[in-house]
Amino acid sequence: MYSQRFGPFPNAGLETDMRSMFLAFLAIAVIAVAADLGLDRAGFSSQEASTGAAVRLD
Amino acid sequence: MTLRRLSGVLLALMLVLLSPEGSLAQSGVDSRATTGGAQTLEDILARQRGENIDDAFRRDATGSDSTAAGIAEQLGTLGGASDPELWRAMRYGSADVTVSSLGPAAGVLIQDGGMAWLQFREGPLAKWGGYLLLGMLGVLVLFYALRGKIRLDGEAAGRTIMRFNAIERFAHWLLAGSFIVLGVTGLITLFGRMALIPLFGKDAFSTIAIAGKWLHNNVAWAFMLGLVLVTVFWIAHNIPNRHDLKWLAVGGGLFTKGVHPPAKKFNAGQKIIFWSVLVLGVSISLSGLSLLFPFELPMFAVTFEKLNAIGLPQLLGFGELPTALGPHQEMQLAQLWHGIVAFVFMAIIIAHIYLGSVGMEGAFDAMGTGEVDVQWAKEHHGLWYDEVTQKDANLTISETPAE
Numbered sequence: 001m002y003s004q005r006f007g008p009f010p011n012a013g014l015e016t017d018m019r020s021m022f023l024a025f026l027a028i029a030v031i032a033v034a035a036d037l038g039l040d041r042a043g044f045s046s047q048e049a050s051t052g053a054a055v056r057l058d
Numbered sequence: 059m060t061l062r063r064l065s066g067v068l069l070a071l072m073l074v075l076l077s078p079e080g081s082l083a084q085s086g087v088d089s090r091a092t093t094g095g096a097q098t099l100e101d102i103l104a105r106q107r108g109e110n111i112d113d114a115f116r117r118d119a120t121g122s123d124s125t126a127a128g129i130a131e132q133l134g135t136l137g138g139a140s141d142p143e144l145w146r147a148m149r150y151g152s153a154d155v156t157v158s159s160l161g162p163a164a165g166v167l168i169q170d171g172g173m174a175w176l177q178f179r180e181g182p183l184a185k186w187g188g189y190l191l192l193g194m195l196g197v198l199v200l201f202y203a204l205r206g207k208i209r210l211d212g213e214a215a216g217r218t219i220m221r222f223n224a225i226e227r228f229a230h231w232l233l234a235g236s237f238i239v240l241g242v243t244g245l246i247t248l249f250g251r252m253a254l255i256p257l258f259g260k261d262a263f264s265t266i267a268i269a270g271k272w273l274h275n276n277v278a279w280a281f282m283l284g285l286v287l288v289t290v291f292w293i294a295h296n297i298p299n300r301h302d303l304k305w306l307a308v309g310g311g312l313f314t315k316g317v318h319p320p321a322k323k324f325n326a327g328q329k330i331i332f333w334s335v336l337v338l339g340v341s342i343s344l345s346g347l348s349l350l351f352p353f354e355l356p357m358f359a360v361t362f363e364k365l366n367a368i369g370l371p372q373l374l375g376f377g378e379l380p381t382a383l384g385p386h387q388e389m390q391l392a393q394l395w396h397g398i399v400a401f402v403f404m405a406i407i408i409a410h411i412y413l414g415s416v417g418m419e420g421a422f423d424a425m426g427t428g429e430v431d432v433q434w435a436k437e438h439h440g441l442w443y444d445e446v447t448q449k450d451a452n453l454t455i456s457e458t459p460a461e
Binding site: 036050052055 | 158230231277
Protein backbone atom coordinates (compact mmCIF):
# COMPACT_ATOMS: atom_id res chain seq x y z
CA MET A 1 0.00 0.00 0.00
CA TYR A 2 2.79 2.38 0.85
CA SER A 3 5.64 3.46 -1.30
CA GLN A 4 8.69 5.38 -0.21
CA ARG A 5 9.95 8.65 -1.60
CA PHE A 6 13.27 9.61 -0.18
CA GLY A 7 16.04 12.06 -0.66
CA PRO A 8 16.39 15.00 -2.96
CA PHE A 9 14.19 13.52 -5.70
CA PRO A 10 10.80 13.13 -4.07
CA ASN A 11 9.09 13.03 -7.45
CA ALA A 12 11.37 10.44 -8.98
CA GLY A 13 9.37 8.29 -11.35
CA LEU A 14 6.80 11.05 -11.94
CA GLU A 15 7.01 10.68 -15.70
CA THR A 16 6.12 7.01 -15.66
CA ASP A 17 3.47 7.49 -12.99
CA MET A 18 1.68 10.02 -15.15
CA ARG A 19 1.33 7.67 -18.06
CA SER A 20 -2.40 7.38 -17.36
CA MET A 21 -2.87 11.04 -18.13
CA PHE A 22 -0.84 10.96 -21.32
CA LEU A 23 -2.54 7.76 -22.43
CA ALA A 24 -5.91 9.39 -21.88
CA PHE A 25 -4.88 12.38 -24.01
CA LEU A 26 -3.72 9.99 -26.71
CA ALA A 27 -7.01 8.12 -26.46
CA ILE A 28 -8.91 11.39 -27.00
CA ALA A 29 -7.05 11.93 -30.26
CA VAL A 30 -7.57 8.35 -31.40
CA ILE A 31 -11.28 8.40 -30.55
CA ALA A 32 -11.76 11.71 -32.36
CA VAL A 33 -10.13 10.48 -35.57
CA ALA A 34 -11.96 7.14 -35.37
CA ALA A 35 -15.28 8.90 -34.83
CA ASP A 36 -14.74 11.18 -37.80
CA LEU A 37 -13.75 8.38 -40.17
CA GLY A 38 -16.26 5.91 -38.79
CA LEU A 39 -19.27 8.20 -39.01
CA ASP A 40 -18.25 9.32 -42.46
CA ARG A 41 -18.01 5.74 -43.72
CA ALA A 42 -21.27 4.83 -42.01
CA GLY A 43 -23.10 7.39 -44.12
CA PHE A 44 -23.45 10.16 -41.57
CA SER A 45 -21.59 12.81 -43.54
CA SER A 46 -23.63 15.94 -44.15
CA GLN A 47 -23.68 15.46 -47.89
CA GLU A 48 -24.93 11.90 -47.66
CA ALA A 49 -27.40 12.62 -44.88
CA SER A 50 -29.00 15.64 -46.52
CA THR A 51 -28.99 15.03 -50.25
CA GLY A 52 -31.50 13.06 -52.25
CA ALA A 53 -31.08 10.95 -55.35
CA ALA A 54 -31.49 14.00 -57.56
CA VAL A 55 -28.22 15.46 -56.26
CA ARG A 56 -24.93 14.28 -57.70
CA LEU A 57 -22.24 14.28 -55.00
CA ASP A 58 -19.09 13.44 -57.00
CA MET B 59 -26.21 24.73 -9.07
CA THR B 60 -29.17 22.45 -8.96
CA LEU B 61 -31.32 20.85 -11.59
CA ARG B 62 -34.27 22.89 -10.36
CA ARG B 63 -32.42 26.11 -10.95
CA LEU B 64 -31.38 24.95 -14.39
CA SER B 65 -34.96 24.10 -15.17
CA GLY B 66 -35.92 27.62 -14.16
CA VAL B 67 -33.33 28.99 -16.55
CA LEU B 68 -34.72 26.89 -19.39
CA LEU B 69 -38.24 27.96 -18.66
CA ALA B 70 -37.23 31.59 -18.61
CA LEU B 71 -35.39 31.01 -21.84
CA MET B 72 -38.43 29.49 -23.44
CA LEU B 73 -40.50 32.47 -22.43
CA VAL B 74 -38.05 34.89 -24.00
CA LEU B 75 -37.71 32.83 -27.15
CA LEU B 76 -41.31 32.27 -27.76
CA SER B 77 -42.62 35.67 -26.88
CA PRO B 78 -42.47 37.12 -30.40
CA GLU B 79 -44.59 34.38 -31.92
CA GLY B 80 -46.43 32.78 -29.06
CA SER B 81 -50.11 32.28 -29.35
CA LEU B 82 -51.13 32.26 -25.70
CA ALA B 83 -51.83 35.90 -25.08
CA GLN B 84 -54.08 37.99 -27.21
CA SER B 85 -53.58 41.68 -27.13
CA GLY B 86 -55.17 42.56 -30.44
CA VAL B 87 -58.67 43.65 -29.55
CA ASP B 88 -59.50 45.54 -32.70
CA SER B 89 -62.00 43.96 -34.99
CA ARG B 90 -60.34 42.88 -38.20
CA ALA B 91 -63.55 43.39 -40.04
CA THR B 92 -62.37 46.89 -40.85
CA THR B 93 -59.25 45.55 -42.52
CA GLY B 94 -60.93 42.78 -44.40
CA GLY B 95 -59.35 40.17 -42.13
CA ALA B 96 -55.83 41.50 -42.47
CA GLN B 97 -53.73 42.61 -39.54
CA THR B 98 -54.62 45.78 -37.74
CA LEU B 99 -52.59 48.69 -36.49
CA GLU B 100 -53.02 47.28 -33.00
CA ASP B 101 -51.42 43.99 -34.15
CA ILE B 102 -48.43 45.85 -35.51
CA LEU B 103 -48.05 48.01 -32.41
CA ALA B 104 -48.38 44.97 -30.15
CA ARG B 105 -45.59 43.19 -32.02
CA GLN B 106 -43.42 46.26 -31.76
CA ARG B 107 -44.02 46.24 -28.01
CA GLY B 108 -42.85 42.62 -27.95
CA GLU B 109 -46.28 41.31 -27.01
CA ASN B 110 -47.80 38.07 -28.19
CA ILE B 111 -50.55 38.24 -30.77
CA ASP B 112 -52.88 35.63 -32.11
CA ASP B 113 -51.60 35.21 -35.66
CA ALA B 114 -54.25 32.71 -36.74
CA PHE B 115 -55.71 35.33 -39.10
CA ARG B 116 -52.50 35.08 -41.13
CA ARG B 117 -51.44 31.53 -40.34
CA ASP B 118 -54.75 30.10 -41.58
CA ALA B 119 -55.24 32.49 -44.49
CA THR B 120 -53.59 30.27 -47.06
CA GLY B 121 -56.39 30.22 -49.60
CA SER B 122 -58.84 27.57 -50.75
CA ASP B 123 -61.18 26.90 -53.60
CA SER B 124 -64.20 27.52 -51.39
CA THR B 125 -63.17 31.02 -50.34
CA ALA B 126 -61.37 32.21 -53.44
CA ALA B 127 -62.91 34.59 -55.87
CA GLY B 128 -63.94 33.08 -59.15
CA ILE B 129 -61.30 33.04 -61.83
CA ALA B 130 -63.22 35.46 -63.96
CA GLU B 131 -63.95 37.85 -61.09
CA GLN B 132 -61.87 40.67 -59.75
CA LEU B 133 -58.90 39.26 -57.75
CA GLY B 134 -59.80 35.76 -58.91
CA THR B 135 -56.93 33.27 -58.74
CA LEU B 136 -56.25 30.00 -60.48
CA GLY B 137 -56.32 27.16 -57.92
CA GLY B 138 -57.87 29.15 -55.13
CA ALA B 139 -54.69 30.59 -53.62
CA SER B 140 -53.09 33.90 -54.41
CA ASP B 141 -49.34 34.49 -54.27
CA PRO B 142 -49.54 36.06 -50.80
CA GLU B 143 -51.52 33.05 -49.63
CA LEU B 144 -48.93 30.66 -51.03
CA TRP B 145 -46.11 32.58 -49.40
CA ARG B 146 -48.05 32.63 -46.15
CA ALA B 147 -48.42 28.85 -46.32
CA MET B 148 -44.67 28.52 -46.80
CA ARG B 149 -44.05 31.02 -44.04
CA TYR B 150 -46.05 28.92 -41.56
CA GLY B 151 -44.91 25.55 -42.89
CA SER B 152 -48.29 24.38 -44.21
CA ALA B 153 -47.43 24.50 -47.92
CA ASP B 154 -47.27 21.22 -49.77
CA VAL B 155 -43.76 21.38 -51.22
CA THR B 156 -41.49 18.85 -52.87
CA VAL B 157 -37.73 19.11 -52.34
CA SER B 158 -34.70 17.14 -53.48
CA SER B 159 -32.88 17.37 -50.16
CA LEU B 160 -33.39 14.78 -47.45
CA GLY B 161 -34.12 15.15 -43.78
CA PRO B 162 -37.02 16.36 -41.65
CA ALA B 163 -36.15 20.01 -42.13
CA ALA B 164 -35.71 19.97 -45.89
CA GLY B 165 -39.35 20.84 -46.56
CA VAL B 166 -39.29 23.86 -44.26
CA LEU B 167 -38.57 26.70 -46.66
CA ILE B 168 -39.17 29.60 -44.29
CA GLN B 169 -38.87 29.69 -40.50
CA ASP B 170 -38.74 32.74 -38.30
CA GLY B 171 -37.25 31.35 -35.09
CA GLY B 172 -33.76 32.16 -36.31
CA MET B 173 -33.74 35.80 -35.30
CA ALA B 174 -34.85 35.09 -31.73
CA TRP B 175 -32.19 32.38 -31.53
CA LEU B 176 -29.48 34.65 -32.91
CA GLN B 177 -30.40 37.53 -30.64
CA PHE B 178 -30.42 35.34 -27.55
CA ARG B 179 -27.16 33.66 -28.56
CA GLU B 180 -25.31 36.89 -29.22
CA GLY B 181 -27.04 38.73 -26.40
CA PRO B 182 -27.92 37.22 -23.03
CA LEU B 183 -26.13 33.91 -23.61
CA ALA B 184 -22.77 35.44 -24.52
CA LYS B 185 -23.11 38.29 -22.05
CA TRP B 186 -24.18 36.41 -18.94
CA GLY B 187 -22.14 33.34 -19.80
CA GLY B 188 -19.06 35.50 -20.10
CA TYR B 189 -19.86 37.25 -16.83
CA LEU B 190 -20.30 33.89 -15.13
CA LEU B 191 -16.85 32.67 -16.17
CA LEU B 192 -15.15 35.95 -15.38
CA GLY B 193 -17.00 36.10 -12.06
CA MET B 194 -15.80 32.63 -11.13
CA LEU B 195 -12.22 33.55 -12.02
CA GLY B 196 -12.57 36.69 -9.93
CA VAL B 197 -13.88 34.75 -6.95
CA LEU B 198 -10.96 32.33 -7.17
CA VAL B 199 -8.40 35.13 -7.42
CA LEU B 200 -10.01 36.75 -4.39
CA PHE B 201 -10.03 33.44 -2.52
CA TYR B 202 -6.37 32.90 -3.33
CA ALA B 203 -5.51 36.42 -2.20
CA LEU B 204 -7.32 35.97 1.12
CA ARG B 205 -6.67 32.31 1.90
CA GLY B 206 -3.60 31.57 -0.15
CA LYS B 207 -2.64 28.05 -1.06
CA ILE B 208 -4.15 25.51 1.30
CA ARG B 209 -1.13 23.75 2.71
CA LEU B 210 -0.65 20.71 4.88
CA ASP B 211 -1.07 21.55 8.55
CA GLY B 212 1.18 18.74 9.67
CA GLU B 213 4.58 17.66 8.45
CA ALA B 214 4.61 15.67 5.23
CA ALA B 215 5.11 12.01 6.11
CA GLY B 216 7.34 11.27 3.14
CA ARG B 217 5.39 8.10 2.54
CA THR B 218 2.61 7.96 0.00
CA ILE B 219 -0.61 6.04 -0.34
CA MET B 220 -2.39 5.10 -3.56
CA ARG B 221 -5.49 7.27 -3.91
CA PHE B 222 -6.53 6.67 -7.51
CA ASN B 223 -5.34 3.72 -9.56
CA ALA B 224 -4.27 3.92 -13.19
CA ILE B 225 -7.70 3.12 -14.64
CA GLU B 226 -9.42 5.74 -12.50
CA ARG B 227 -6.86 8.33 -13.53
CA PHE B 228 -7.23 7.37 -17.18
CA ALA B 229 -11.00 7.85 -16.97
CA HIS B 230 -10.61 11.18 -15.19
CA TRP B 231 -8.15 12.55 -17.75
CA LEU B 232 -10.20 11.24 -20.65
CA LEU B 233 -13.10 13.27 -19.31
CA ALA B 234 -11.00 16.25 -18.25
CA GLY B 235 -8.88 16.49 -21.38
CA SER B 236 -11.86 16.24 -23.69
CA PHE B 237 -13.80 18.74 -21.55
CA ILE B 238 -11.06 21.33 -21.90
CA VAL B 239 -10.89 20.86 -25.68
CA LEU B 240 -14.69 21.11 -25.90
CA GLY B 241 -14.79 24.15 -23.64
CA VAL B 242 -12.13 26.07 -25.55
CA THR B 243 -13.55 25.23 -28.98
CA GLY B 244 -17.06 26.02 -27.76
CA LEU B 245 -15.95 29.44 -26.57
CA ILE B 246 -14.21 30.02 -29.91
CA THR B 247 -17.45 29.16 -31.67
CA LEU B 248 -19.48 31.57 -29.56
CA PHE B 249 -17.04 34.45 -29.15
CA GLY B 250 -14.83 33.96 -32.21
CA ARG B 251 -16.50 36.49 -34.47
CA MET B 252 -16.50 39.04 -31.71
CA ALA B 253 -13.07 38.45 -30.17
CA LEU B 254 -10.82 36.63 -32.64
CA ILE B 255 -11.63 38.17 -36.02
CA PRO B 256 -10.42 41.60 -34.86
CA LEU B 257 -7.18 39.95 -33.69
CA PHE B 258 -6.37 37.51 -36.48
CA GLY B 259 -8.57 38.56 -39.38
CA LYS B 260 -11.31 36.62 -41.13
CA ASP B 261 -9.09 34.25 -43.11
CA ALA B 262 -7.16 33.04 -40.07
CA PHE B 263 -10.32 32.80 -38.01
CA SER B 264 -11.93 30.68 -40.71
CA THR B 265 -9.16 28.10 -40.28
CA ILE B 266 -9.45 28.28 -36.49
CA ALA B 267 -13.23 27.92 -36.63
CA ILE B 268 -13.14 24.94 -38.99
CA ALA B 269 -10.53 23.20 -36.83
CA GLY B 270 -12.52 24.04 -33.72
CA LYS B 271 -15.69 22.61 -35.20
CA TRP B 272 -13.93 19.38 -36.17
CA LEU B 273 -12.47 19.03 -32.69
CA HIS B 274 -15.74 19.88 -30.96
CA ASN B 275 -17.75 17.39 -33.00
CA ASN B 276 -15.31 14.50 -32.71
CA VAL B 277 -13.76 14.92 -29.27
CA ALA B 278 -17.31 14.84 -27.88
CA TRP B 279 -17.24 11.03 -28.08
CA ALA B 280 -14.23 10.83 -25.77
CA PHE B 281 -16.07 13.08 -23.33
CA MET B 282 -19.11 10.82 -23.32
CA LEU B 283 -16.96 7.72 -22.85
CA GLY B 284 -15.08 9.40 -20.00
CA LEU B 285 -18.37 10.37 -18.38
CA VAL B 286 -19.58 6.77 -18.47
CA LEU B 287 -16.31 5.43 -17.03
CA VAL B 288 -16.12 7.98 -14.23
CA THR B 289 -19.74 7.32 -13.32
CA VAL B 290 -19.20 3.58 -13.15
CA PHE B 291 -16.04 3.88 -11.08
CA TRP B 292 -17.14 6.51 -8.59
CA ILE B 293 -20.90 6.68 -8.25
CA ALA B 294 -20.94 4.32 -5.25
CA HIS B 295 -18.38 6.50 -3.47
CA ASN B 296 -20.47 9.61 -4.05
CA ILE B 297 -23.66 8.57 -2.31
CA PRO B 298 -24.30 11.27 0.31
CA ASN B 299 -23.78 10.30 3.95
CA ARG B 300 -23.95 11.94 7.39
CA HIS B 301 -20.31 13.02 7.25
CA ASP B 302 -21.15 15.33 4.37
CA LEU B 303 -23.28 17.52 6.63
CA LYS B 304 -20.37 17.95 9.03
CA TRP B 305 -18.08 18.71 6.12
CA LEU B 306 -20.45 21.33 4.75
CA ALA B 307 -21.07 22.83 8.19
CA VAL B 308 -17.43 23.87 8.44
CA GLY B 309 -17.01 24.69 4.77
CA GLY B 310 -14.77 21.69 4.35
CA GLY B 311 -12.10 23.50 6.30
CA LEU B 312 -11.31 25.46 3.15
CA PHE B 313 -11.68 28.79 4.89
CA THR B 314 -9.98 28.00 8.19
CA LYS B 315 -6.54 26.64 8.84
CA GLY B 316 -6.34 23.53 11.00
CA VAL B 317 -9.95 22.44 10.36
CA HIS B 318 -10.23 18.98 8.80
CA PRO B 319 -13.74 17.51 8.80
CA PRO B 320 -13.81 13.74 8.37
CA ALA B 321 -14.38 12.44 4.87
CA LYS B 322 -14.34 9.16 3.05
CA LYS B 323 -12.93 8.73 -0.46
CA PHE B 324 -14.82 11.80 -1.59
CA ASN B 325 -15.81 14.72 0.62
CA ALA B 326 -19.06 16.67 0.25
CA GLY B 327 -17.46 19.25 -2.01
CA GLN B 328 -16.17 16.57 -4.34
CA LYS B 329 -19.58 14.92 -4.31
CA ILE B 330 -21.16 18.17 -5.40
CA ILE B 331 -18.67 18.29 -8.25
CA PHE B 332 -19.35 14.66 -9.13
CA TRP B 333 -23.13 15.00 -9.28
CA SER B 334 -22.86 18.30 -11.13
CA VAL B 335 -20.62 16.67 -13.70
CA LEU B 336 -22.99 13.73 -14.03
CA VAL B 337 -26.20 15.77 -14.39
CA LEU B 338 -24.71 18.51 -16.55
CA GLY B 339 -22.64 15.98 -18.50
CA VAL B 340 -25.67 13.89 -19.40
CA SER B 341 -27.69 16.97 -20.30
CA ILE B 342 -24.96 18.51 -22.45
CA SER B 343 -24.35 15.14 -24.12
CA LEU B 344 -28.01 14.78 -25.06
CA SER B 345 -28.25 18.25 -26.52
CA GLY B 346 -24.87 17.67 -28.17
CA LEU B 347 -26.09 14.47 -29.82
CA SER B 348 -29.13 16.37 -31.05
CA LEU B 349 -26.75 18.88 -32.64
CA LEU B 350 -24.39 16.22 -33.99
CA PHE B 351 -27.23 14.57 -35.91
CA PRO B 352 -29.23 17.61 -37.05
CA PHE B 353 -33.03 17.23 -37.00
CA GLU B 354 -32.77 13.50 -36.25
CA LEU B 355 -33.00 13.62 -32.45
CA PRO B 356 -35.51 16.31 -31.48
CA MET B 357 -36.08 16.26 -27.74
CA PHE B 358 -37.52 19.57 -26.58
CA ALA B 359 -41.15 19.06 -27.66
CA VAL B 360 -41.16 15.68 -25.92
CA THR B 361 -39.56 17.18 -22.82
CA PHE B 362 -42.05 20.05 -22.77
CA GLU B 363 -44.93 17.59 -23.01
CA LYS B 364 -43.64 15.75 -19.94
CA LEU B 365 -43.03 18.98 -18.05
CA ASN B 366 -46.54 20.18 -18.89
CA ALA B 367 -47.97 16.86 -17.75
CA ILE B 368 -46.40 17.15 -14.29
CA GLY B 369 -47.38 20.81 -14.15
CA LEU B 370 -43.96 22.28 -13.45
CA PRO B 371 -44.11 25.18 -15.94
CA GLN B 372 -47.62 26.05 -14.79
CA LEU B 373 -46.44 25.95 -11.16
CA LEU B 374 -43.70 28.43 -11.98
CA GLY B 375 -46.17 30.71 -13.74
CA PHE B 376 -44.99 30.10 -17.29
CA GLY B 377 -48.15 28.41 -18.49
CA GLU B 378 -47.96 25.42 -20.77
CA LEU B 379 -44.79 25.17 -22.82
CA PRO B 380 -45.21 24.76 -26.60
CA THR B 381 -45.23 21.17 -27.74
CA ALA B 382 -45.55 21.76 -31.48
CA LEU B 383 -42.00 22.76 -32.39
CA GLY B 384 -40.62 22.86 -35.91
CA PRO B 385 -37.36 21.11 -36.73
CA HIS B 386 -35.38 24.33 -36.72
CA GLN B 387 -36.86 25.40 -33.40
CA GLU B 388 -35.73 22.10 -31.92
CA MET B 389 -32.18 22.73 -33.12
CA GLN B 390 -32.21 26.32 -31.90
CA LEU B 391 -33.35 25.26 -28.45
CA ALA B 392 -30.80 22.44 -28.37
CA GLN B 393 -28.02 24.86 -29.23
CA LEU B 394 -29.05 27.42 -26.62
CA TRP B 395 -29.51 24.80 -23.92
CA HIS B 396 -26.12 23.32 -24.87
CA GLY B 397 -24.55 26.75 -24.37
CA ILE B 398 -26.29 27.48 -21.07
CA VAL B 399 -25.30 24.14 -19.58
CA ALA B 400 -21.76 24.56 -20.92
CA PHE B 401 -21.28 27.87 -19.15
CA VAL B 402 -22.50 26.51 -15.81
CA PHE B 403 -20.38 23.41 -16.34
CA MET B 404 -17.26 25.44 -17.10
CA ALA B 405 -17.74 27.70 -14.10
CA ILE B 406 -17.91 24.68 -11.79
CA ILE B 407 -14.95 22.96 -13.41
CA ILE B 408 -12.80 26.10 -13.18
CA ALA B 409 -13.25 25.97 -9.41
CA HIS B 410 -12.47 22.23 -9.46
CA ILE B 411 -9.29 22.80 -11.48
CA TYR B 412 -8.20 25.54 -9.09
CA LEU B 413 -8.60 23.40 -5.98
CA GLY B 414 -7.02 20.41 -7.69
CA SER B 415 -3.91 22.31 -8.72
CA VAL B 416 -2.67 25.67 -7.43
CA GLY B 417 -5.28 25.97 -4.69
CA MET B 418 -4.27 23.03 -2.52
CA GLU B 419 -0.88 21.56 -1.77
CA GLY B 420 -0.63 17.92 -2.78
CA ALA B 421 -4.02 17.73 -4.45
CA PHE B 422 -2.71 17.31 -7.99
CA ASP B 423 -0.68 14.26 -6.96
CA ALA B 424 -3.91 12.35 -6.39
CA MET B 425 -4.75 12.51 -10.07
CA GLY B 426 -1.23 13.04 -11.39
CA THR B 427 0.77 10.15 -10.02
CA GLY B 428 -2.17 8.61 -8.17
CA GLU B 429 -0.33 8.70 -4.85
CA VAL B 430 -0.72 11.24 -2.07
CA ASP B 431 1.31 11.86 1.03
CA VAL B 432 0.00 9.97 4.04
CA GLN B 433 -0.34 13.21 5.98
CA TRP B 434 -2.43 14.71 3.17
CA ALA B 435 -4.68 11.64 3.18
CA LYS B 436 -5.16 11.88 6.96
CA GLU B 437 -6.02 15.56 6.84
CA HIS B 438 -8.36 15.60 3.85
CA HIS B 439 -9.81 12.08 3.76
CA GLY B 440 -9.30 10.74 7.24
CA LEU B 441 -12.09 8.16 7.20
CA TRP B 442 -10.96 6.83 3.84
CA TYR B 443 -7.37 6.59 5.09
CA ASP B 444 -8.53 4.63 8.15
CA GLU B 445 -10.63 2.29 6.00
CA VAL B 446 -7.84 1.59 3.54
CA THR B 447 -5.13 1.08 6.13
CA GLN B 448 -7.43 -1.12 8.27
CA LYS B 449 -8.30 -3.25 5.27
CA ASP B 450 -4.62 -3.52 4.43
CA ALA B 451 -3.80 -4.54 7.99
CA ASN B 452 -6.55 -7.17 8.03
CA LEU B 453 -5.29 -8.52 4.73
CA THR B 454 -1.79 -8.75 6.11
CA ILE B 455 -3.01 -10.61 9.22
CA SER B 456 -5.16 -13.03 7.22
CA GLU B 457 -2.27 -13.81 4.90
CA THR B 458 0.13 -14.49 7.79
CA PRO B 459 0.34 -18.28 8.33
CA ALA B 460 -0.70 -19.50 11.79
CA GLU B 461 2.19 -20.46 14.06
